[in-house]
Amino acid sequence: MNELKFNEKVWFLMKKIPKGKVATYKALAEKMGTKAYRAVGNACRRNPNPPYIPCHRVVKSNGGIGGFKGKTSGPYIQEKIFLLKKEGIKFENKKILNFKEVLFEF
DNA sequence: GCTTTGACTCTCG
């Protein structure tokens, strides 16, 4: 049972992200010892585990939001941004202004 | 068991 599946590893790292901070798919993948950047996003998109996973704290390496609720654009993205903004993260045109400031390093 | 998809990342022009 110590065999953490790929998705489980992703969730575990996500939960480690403190409030007001964000992480990139790349960081997550590399931290778990793989380059499955996409697989990380897949784990979140399918989100086998509900609100238990703070997927909104995971962004792209360029500071972009990526997606939310299975959508890469639309009101869902705005909502994701709004949540992050409430945590002290600044956004501009769907991009994180203080990206490096809020970027959480494992 | 192969094919398709995806909330990605990097490189080149």
Next chain:
DNA sequence: TCGAGAGCCAAAG
């Protein structure tokens, strides 16, 4: 700065 292409891995069909 921006767009297109290639590379990468895992889950679902």
